[in-house]
Amino acid sequence: MKAAIFNGPGSIEIGERPDPRVEHPTDAVVRVVMACVCGSDLWYYRGESEHAIGSIGHEFIGVVEDVGADVSSVAVGDLVVAPFIFSDMSCPHCRHGSTISCAVGGSFGNGTIDGGQGEAVRVPLASSTLVKVSGSGHSDATLKSLLTLSDVMSTGHHAAVSAGVKSGDTVAVVGDGAVGLSAVLAAKRLGAERIIALSRHADRQRIARDFGATDIVDSRGEEANQAVLDLTAGIGVDATMECVGTQQSIDTAAAIARPGSTIGIVGVPHGIVPFDATFFRNIAWRGGPAPARIYIPELLDDVLENRINPGLVLDFETDLDGTPTAYAAMDDRLAIKSLIRVGSL
Amino acid sequence: MKAAIFNGPGSIEIGERPDPRVEHPTDAVVRVVMACVCGSDLWYYRGESEHAIGSIGHEFIGVVEDVGADVSSVAVGDLVVAPFIFSDMSCPHCRHGSTISCAVGGSFGNGTIDGGQGEAVRVPLASSTLVKVSGSGHSDATLKSLLTLSDVMSTGHHAAVSAGVKSGDTVAVVGDGAVGLSAVLAAKRLGAERIIALSRHADRQRIARDFGATDIVDSRGEEANQAVLDLTAGIGVDATMECVGTQQSIDTAAAIARPGSTIGIVGVPHGIVPFDATFFRNIAWRGGPAPARIYIPELLDDVLENRINPGLVLDFETDLDGTPTAYAAMDDRLAIKSLIRVGSL
Numbered sequence: 001m002k003a004a005i006f007n008g009p010g011s012i013e014i015g016e017r018p019d020p021r022v023e024h025p026t027d028a029v030v031r032v033v034m035a036c037v038c039g040s041d042l043w044y045y046r047g048e049s050e051h052a053i054g055s056i057g058h059e060f061i062g063v064v065e066d067v068g069a070d071v072s073s074v075a076v077g078d079l080v081v082a083p084f085i086f087s088d089m090s091c092p093h094c095r096h097g098s099t100i101s102c103a104v105g106g107s108f109g110n111g112t113i114d115g116g117q118g119e120a121v122r123v124p125l126a127s128s129t130l131v132k133v134s135g136s137g138h139s140d141a142t143l144k145s146l147l148t149l150s151d152v153m154s155t156g157h158h159a160a161v162s163a164g165v166k167s168g169d170t171v172a173v174v175g176d177g178a179v180g181l182s183a184v185l186a187a188k189r190l191g192a193e194r195i196i197a198l199s200r201h202a203d204r205q206r207i208a209r210d211f212g213a214t215d216i217v218d219s220r221g222e223e224a225n226q227a228v229l230d231l232t233a234g235i236g237v238d239a240t241m242e243c244v245g246t247q248q249s250i251d252t253a254a255a256i257a258r259p260g261s262t263i264g265i266v267g268v269p270h271g272i273v274p275f276d277a278t279f280f281r282n283i284a285w286r287g288g289p290a291p292a293r294i295y296i297p298e299l300l301d302d303v304l305e306n307r308i309n310p311g312l313v314l315d316f317e318t319d320l321d322g323t324p325t326a327y328a329a330m331d332d333r334l335a336i337k338s339l340i341r342v343g344s345l
Numbered sequence: 346m347k348a349a350i351f352n353g354p355g356s357i358e359i360g361e362r363p364d365p366r367v368e369h370p371t372d373a374v375v376r377v378v379m380a381c382v383c384g385s386d387l388w389y390y391r392g393e394s395e396h397a398i399g400s401i402g403h404e405f406i407g408v409v410e411d412v413g414a415d416v417s418s419v420a421v422g423d424l425v426v427a428p429f430i431f432s433d434m435s436c437p438h439c440r441h442g443s444t445i446s447c448a449v450g451g452s453f454g455n456g457t458i459d460g461g462q463g464e465a466v467r468v469p470l471a472s473s474t475l476v477k478v479s480g481s482g483h484s485d486a487t488l489k490s491l492l493t494l495s496d497v498m499s500t501g502h503h504a505a506v507s508a509g510v511k512s513g514d515t516v517a518v519v520g521d522g523a524v525g526l527s528a529v530l531a532a533k534r535l536g537a538e539r540i541i542a543l544s545r546h547a548d549r550q551r552i553a554r555d556f557g558a559t560d561i562v563d564s565r566g567e568e569a570n571q572a573v574l575d576l577t578a579g580i581g582v583d584a585t586m587e588c589v590g591t592q593q594s595i596d597t598a599a600a601i602a603r604p605g606s607t608i609g610i611v612g613v614p615h616g617i618v619p620f621d622a623t624f625f626r627n628i629a630w631r632g633g634p635a636p637a638r639i640y641i642p643e644l645l646d647d648v649l650e651n652r653i654n655p656g657l658v659l660d661f662e663t664d665l666d667g668t669p670t671a672y673a674a675m676d677d678r679l680a681i682k683s684l685i686r687v688g689s690l
Contacts, residue, residue, distance in 0.1 A: 019688075054670075074564055091426070092578075092580045092603075093603070093604045093605065096583075096603065096604070096605045097605050098603075098604035098605035098626070100604070100626075100627060101604035101605070101626055101627070103569070126577065129366055153683070161477065164634075164663050169501065235437045237440070238441075252690065258437075258438070258441065258443075258635075259438045259441070259443035259445070259446035260441045260442050260443035260446070261441075262629075262631070265620075265624070268621075268624065269620055269621045271582055272620075272621075273618060273620035273621070274618070275610075275614055275617075275618035275620065275630055276613075276614045276617075278611065278633075279610070279614055279632070279633045279634075279636060280445065280633055281443070281446055281633065282443050282445060282446070282631075282633030282634070282636075283633070284507070284607075284631030284632070285629065285630050285631075286607070286627075286629030286630075286631070287624070287626030287627065287629070288623075288624045288626065288628070289624075289625060289627070291605075291627075322493060
């Protein structure tokens with residue numbers, strides 16, 4: 001089959017990989033319909049993190065093409081959303097809600113295991129991993145939103161859940177990338193009354209407003225910190241979502257959180273979390289990779305019933321052959337997030 | 346009046362300070378009955394943290410001797426517990442449960458404001474700070490337990506609350522000082538089923554067992570980490586209480602927490618919280634100085650009804666003149682925590 005191949009920093013090529021097939025009774029093979037490029041794929045692309053040569057991409061929706069004998073929850077022909085991690089949902093960690101730590105789980109597109117940026121994927125532990133989408137004739141907008149549940153919208157939701165966003169809260173989202181914008185939408189969905197989005201880009205501010213942001217802070221660093229404090233009478237926000245991971249964004253999160261609140265952090269920390277500095281204000285730090293498999297069912301209902309439209313973050317699109325341009329557009333900051341149309345329904 | 350005076354590292358002397366009197370309508374004057382020495386007092390004593398020359402001590406119970414015109418919740422003659430911070434309970438931070446961040450609050454025994462280690466204390470914001478103890482004829486054991494609510498037991502409780510200890514949990518307490526032992530008791534009180542106490546001292550292990558510890562790990566570092574993982578089938582504990590603050594204890598907390606769980610941290614961090622290392626396991630860090638004023642009422646009921654006996658951590662006692670020996674006993678690790686009997690009921 002045709003698939004995107006990671007050939008080292010800066011190099012994504014379209015090449016051939018073995019056609020996936022059912023190897024274990026718990027496997028399914030999914031023909032990819034849509035995939036996208038994750039902010040974390042960019043770290044590999046930019047050489048900031050290691051990635052093995054080979055398959056890449058971990059966000060996709062598709063149609064089930066074959067299933068092993070033990071796969072019962074999905075059947076051939078089903079439209080499915082794949083979370084970015086496969087998991088058995090029955091090990092102690094999964095039962096505690098930490099699918100990312102599944103004892104027998106793993107990542108798609110890690111160089112060896114099939115990636116979403118390819119024509120098809122062998123999905124291990126398919127029954128407990130894939131989420132079937134009911135109905136038919138879904139619009140293109142709906143399909144794009146379903147695709148975001150695979151990772152980015154689930155991750156934004158994880159930021160909001162980790163931060164403890166609740167009805168009536170005043171919250172802030174640090175970061176206007178696709179995850180930050182998704183966190184705005186997630187906070188709105190959880191009932192936040194006032195949502196302060198830190199964004200310096202007009203196109204992203206527009207989506208943030210569409211998603212529910214009530215205030216935009218378009219500065220950075222100390223100036224941004226002060227702006228958020230000014231908006232909250234010097235108190236700070238009830239819940240903070242850190243969706244970047246740089247030292248500056250981490251420090252901003254620490255500065256704008258009110259005493260006793262929680263910072264939901266989903267940007268992989270590329271800086272020091274200054275716990276000692278927030279300790280005396282009783283500020284908690286909670287987060288990590290999202291347990292997407294757990295969140296997808298509830299978010300899926302909202303997508304299918306048109307209550308949320310997270311697919312709006314996908315503002316660039318191409319086909320599988322164009323995958324290199326999908327990376328380049330994000331790397332050059334020409335796109336918030338790139339959609340790759342791989343196959344038809 | 347007579348009071349302990351902090352004269353610089355290693356030097357606690359008994360001297361004279363002005364008799365406290367009502368200066369503001371919201372003040373009360375409390376005659377101290379019992380005080381104790383905090384682990385944080387030792388940092389000053391050891392020269393590890395700065396402290397102004399002057400008053401010291403922030404844990405005390407006593408009898409109200411005078412009240413200002415605006416003090417309504419306590420009256421002359423009442424036995425009261427003072428939390429280690431005074432607060433107005435009505436500012437935004439107090440209303441959110443963060444009394445430590447009270448906009449108009451402050452610390453007892455900071456060099457200028459009267460300390461608990463003296464004959465009497467002017468208590469600002471007395472109505473919202475002091476907690477009246479009902480009844481009379483309380484036993485000496487009860488008084489000692491009431492004294493611990495001022496800080497150490499409330500802090501142990503904060504570790505357990507911050508860690509999210511709930512009924513049926515398997516938990517671990519890192520640290521067998523007075524706070525760690527109090528955290529064991531707090532975890533038991535919150536329904537933890539299995540409580541692993543990390544302790545290398547027979548006398549402290551005995552109190553830990555009395556307080557509800559079901560397992561003792563008497564090693565440190567990697568060996569302790571492995572022992573806790575072995576006790577939990579390699580999964581880690583549901584809730585971790587970090588009650589020391591050294592790099593080793595922080596790292597142990599990080600190693601033994603199960604994915605998705607929370608580390609309640611009340612030991613002031615004297616090391617780096619390795620958030621990046623726990624991020625991929627979705628481990629949260631929550632804690633800070635305890636909002637003792639909020640916890641005291643519920644803990645008080647349990648003390649008065651003999652359901653908990655946190656005063657057992659006070660294993661050394663002296664009178665006000667003996668305050669220097671109270672510090673020395675803790676500094677030399679001859680005492681877990683030192684009681685100072687200042688006055689009679």
